[in-house]
Amino acid sequence: MxxxxxxxxxxxxxxxxxxxxxxxNTPEVVRPETRERVREAIASLGYRVNQAARQMRTGRSKLxxxxxEPARDGINGSVLDRFLxxxxxxxxxxxxxxxxxxxxxxxxxIATYEELLTEYDLDGFVLTSTHHxxxxxxxxxxxxxxxxxxxxxxxxxxxxxxxxVDNAAGTAAATRHLLATGHTRIGFLGWPAGSGVxxxxxxxxxxxxxxxxxxxxDVVAVDGVDSGASAAERLTNATxxxxxxxxxxxxxxxxxxGRAIVGFDDTAVARAVGLTSVSQxxxxxxxxxxxxxxxxxxxxxxxTPTHLLLPPSLVVRRTA
Amino acid sequence: MxxxxxxxxxxxxxxxxxxxxxxxNTPEVVRPETRERVREAIASLGYRVNQAARQMRTGRSKLxxxxxEPARDGINGSVLDRFLxxxxxxxxxxxxxxxxxxxxxxxxxIATYEELLTEYDLDGFVLTSTHHxxxxxxxxxxxxxxxxxxxxxxxxxxxxxxxxVDNAAGTAAATRHLLATGHTRIGFLGWPAGSGVxxxxxxxxxxxxxxxxxxxxDVVAVDGVDSGASAAERLTNATxxxxxxxxxxxxxxxxxxGRAIVGFDDTAVARAVGLTSVSQxxxxxxxxxxxxxxxxxxxxxxxTPTHLLLPPSLVVRRTA
DNA sequence: CGGCATCATTGGATCGTTCAAGTTGCCGGA
DNA sequence: TCCGGCAACTTGAACGATCCAATGATGCCG
Numbered sequence: 001m002x003x004x005x006x007x008x009x010x011x012x013x014x015x016x017x018x019x020x021x022x023x024x025n026t027p028e029v030v031r032p033e034t035r036e037r038v039r040e041a042i043a044s045l046g047y048r049v050n051q052a053a054r055q056m057r058t059g060r061s062k063l064x065x066x067x068x069e070p071a072r073d074g075i076n077g078s079v080l081d082r083f084l085x086x087x088x089x090x091x092x093x094x095x096x097x098x099x100x101x102x103x104x105x106x107x108x109x110i111a112t113y114e115e116l117l118t119e120y121d122l123d124g125f126v127l128t129s130t131h132h133x134x135x136x137x138x139x140x141x142x143x144x145x146x147x148x149x150x151x152x153x154x155x156x157x158x159x160x161x162x163x164x165v166d167n168a169a170g171t172a173a174a175t176r177h178l179l180a181t182g183h184t185r186i187g188f189l190g191w192p193a194g195s196g197v198x199x200x201x202x203x204x205x206x207x208x209x210x211x212x213x214x215x216x217x218d219v220v221a222v223d224g225v226d227s228g229a230s231a232a233e234r235l236t237n238a239t240x241x242x243x244x245x246x247x248x249x250x251x252x253x254x255x256x257x258g259r260a261i262v263g264f265d266d267t268a269v270a271r272a273v274g275l276t277s278v279s280q281x282x283x284x285x286x287x288x289x290x291x292x293x294x295x296x297x298x299x300x301x302x303x304t305p306t307h308l309l310l311p312p313s314l315v316v317r318r319t320a
Numbered sequence: 321m322x323x324x325x326x327x328x329x330x331x332x333x334x335x336x337x338x339x340x341x342x343x344x345n346t347p348e349v350v351r352p353e354t355r356e357r358v359r360e361a362i363a364s365l366g367y368r369v370n371q372a373a374r375q376m377r378t379g380r381s382k383l384x385x386x387x388x389e390p391a392r393d394g395i396n397g398s399v400l401d402r403f404l405x406x407x408x409x410x411x412x413x414x415x416x417x418x419x420x421x422x423x424x425x426x427x428x429x430i431a432t433y434e435e436l437l438t439e440y441d442l443d444g445f446v447l448t449s450t451h452h453x454x455x456x457x458x459x460x461x462x463x464x465x466x467x468x469x470x471x472x473x474x475x476x477x478x479x480x481x482x483x484x485v486d487n488a489a490g491t492a493a494a495t496r497h498l499l500a501t502g503h504t505r506i507g508f509l510g511w512p513a514g515s516g517v518x519x520x521x522x523x524x525x526x527x528x529x530x531x532x533x534x535x536x537x538d539v540v541a542v543d544g545v546d547s548g549a550s551a552a553e554r555l556t557n558a559t560x561x562x563x564x565x566x567x568x569x570x571x572x573x574x575x576x577x578g579r580a581i582v583g584f585d586d587t588a589v590a591r592a593v594g595l596t597s598v599s600q601x602x603x604x605x606x607x608x609x610x611x612x613x614x615x616x617x618x619x620x621x622x623x624t625p626t627h628l629l630l631p632p633s634l635v636v637r638r639t640a
Numbered sequence: 641c642g643g644c645a646t647c648a649t650t651g652g653a654t655c656g657t658t659c660a661a662g663t664t665g666c667c668g669g670a
Numbered sequence: 671t672c673c674g675g676c677a678a679c680t681t682g683a684a685c686g687a688t689c690c691a692a693t694g695a696t697g698c699c700g
Contacts, residue, residue, distance in 0.1 A: 005656055016680045021658060031678065048438040052375040053656035056685045061372070063419075068405050081401040085388050088420045097440070098420045099383075100408045118368040120417070225592050250592050269589045272545050272570050325686055336650050341688060351648065373686035376655045 004047045013041035024049065061121040064091055064293065065099045067109065067128065079265055079282065080128065083150065086286030087126060094294045096123070106135050117145065124293050130154060130162075132196065146296040148289045152307070154196035161292045161305040163285050167197055167264075168204030170278035170312040171242050174262040175208040177276075177314055178240045183260060187238030188218035189231060189248050201244045201264060223247050229255040240320065246270045246277055253319065260320040274318035281310050324367045333361035344369065381441040384411055384613065385419045387429065387448065399585055399602065400448065403470065406606030407446060414614045416443070430459050437465065444613050450474060450482075452516065466616035468609045472627070474516035481612045481625040483605050487517055487584075488524030490598035490632040491562050494582040495528040497596075497634055498560045503580060507558030508538035509551060509568050521564045521584060543567050549575040560640065566590045566597055573639065580640040594638035601630050 002008075010017045015038060022030050023038040030038070041047075055061045066087060069080060088098045101116065103109035113136075116122045123146065127136055130151035137160060140147045149162040171188075178186050188205045191198035202218065209216045217238055221231035228243070228251025235241060235252075240260035243249035249263030253275065263270050266279035288308050295301040322328075330337045335358060342350050343358040350358070361367075375381045386407060389400060408418045421436065423429035433456075436442045443466065447456060450471035457480060460467045469482040491508075498506050508525045511518035522538065529536045537558055541551035548563070548571025555561060555572075560580035563569035569583030573595065583590050586599035608628050615621040 007656080017656090018658080018681080019679060022679090025658080029678080034678080048435065050376075050441075050656055051439050052372045052381065052441060053685090054658075055372040056370075056376060056656080056687090057658045059685085068401075068408055070402075070405055081388075082390075084420065085390055085422060088388055088422050092422065100404065100418045100420060102405060102408050102412065115368065116417075119371050121370075121372060247592060267588065269592050272567060272589050273593070327686080338651085338688080339649060342649090345688085349648075354648080370686055373655090374688075376657090376686080377688040379655085
């Protein structure tokens, strides 16, 4: 198979290179008749744009980057997996490709940004695992690099677009479900205060209980099954427990057999053991991230950043 | 920050562009003294190769692609996750970047190959989930596209390099462990015959039992916790069960409480519930895939393809 | 000291695309 | 009739690297 360039197409269609380029990039400036002829030539030759050449001229690579993290606590690892899949799908539709990178620590990640930007002319980034005092967003913002975060900027000023899952709404839904099932003594098993996500998950449960005028009882544990189990044992009065993660929920199931338990993240573990859990709409979140990033990349972004809070859904199984 | 090109570096070092290029690509042809001067200029200017320009001239992109699959049965989803992380790491060290793509079906995947090859000049592919009658490998081989598979070519001729985990060795190790613990009636809970991976896992158990001169008893179920549980109930004599996956093992745990159970894949679920399981060396497998691919890409590959079978390890927990 | 091989270095051409600045042809108004 | 204005298309240059052929410098031998 010969190499098919824009020049090949031009000859076949009997026009100049630039006209072919116009048909591809700004079809409206070409007469419909010519446009159609060029399109036929493109199709019959199986022509495809050479991204490297385009990139050299325009400085845009049609590439996005996402960090792939080591499966940390493992049990929640598949969350990123599903997000990545959704993002790759959405990016393809929008004409972009997703590149992976790893990095240890925020500084290492910033060094990687620099490398990817100068070597590959990356068009944009999707950041995950935002946290308090995150230096990555300001670094990117200072250099006018388009980016979107999955996870809101905890503590930092809200100057960029982000997509997040409404964690509080998730635990609120779980709590309402338990209330509707007749429970009144609903406890909470959460993470130590300070993490944005964990605090929001507690808040959803607490406010729903307050609205119902019921007393609350909660305990705290670092994430993990064993630690969750020993903390759950201290929830003596509760007949039902809302948990900040599936790992904790698994611990609670072991420590308090027979009680109603709800987890968070709807991981594979939850499906496997029949744990009722709050499910994040990861494919949708990924799609929205791509939408927002595409707006930024096309320069048609609104002047004020967009913030999207997606509602999670409760997947009811055997444990509640 | 100004744009730093090879010309900027050349001026700073007082040499020509080509000499700078030689320092980068074939340092041995440059006199040590000059080489050092150029290297200093590169460092002080923070110069980095523009991959697009290089690619246009050389036709090589320094990009690899891997398919990211939808989390199928979910419980085993994080296997790909960990593999991807390892591959991204190894690729970075070797000077490559990993690009993701999704595709539905083998034909869709082949169409994507074509697109990635012509648009982005991809250098190579890493294939996962090889299966009987896989058309992807022959498509790539016909076009001389470098690729490596993670998973051996079941049934197909062994004409390309691959890396795989020795599934039989995994179940053999599990069986030996159970024998050493005093069990003699060890059953097997597997998938229906026909899948290469599943058959290998059965074989490891069967041959170890045969060596020990013990009778065997096994049942079959499609992958899944519930299906595993109902199949496991038919294993009436066994005091211990080796399973083809963690999902099946979870079913067995439910159906046969108190018996010794070993799963396969060491997924998050296994860690969470304390299930003894066979762990695949995914980071190493990814690294080896990258090594083999790098050989192909550098043209220093041996004439006969390399095949690597990596031994898995048994992670002993509460269930055995 | 000339001749010649060897090595280090140079300058121009090139990859495929898009940008910027043309050229052509047609229409309408003065 | 002439000319401005516009739409449709063409042409030459440029992006930043590497390849190739040619040049300059160096050392060795007779």
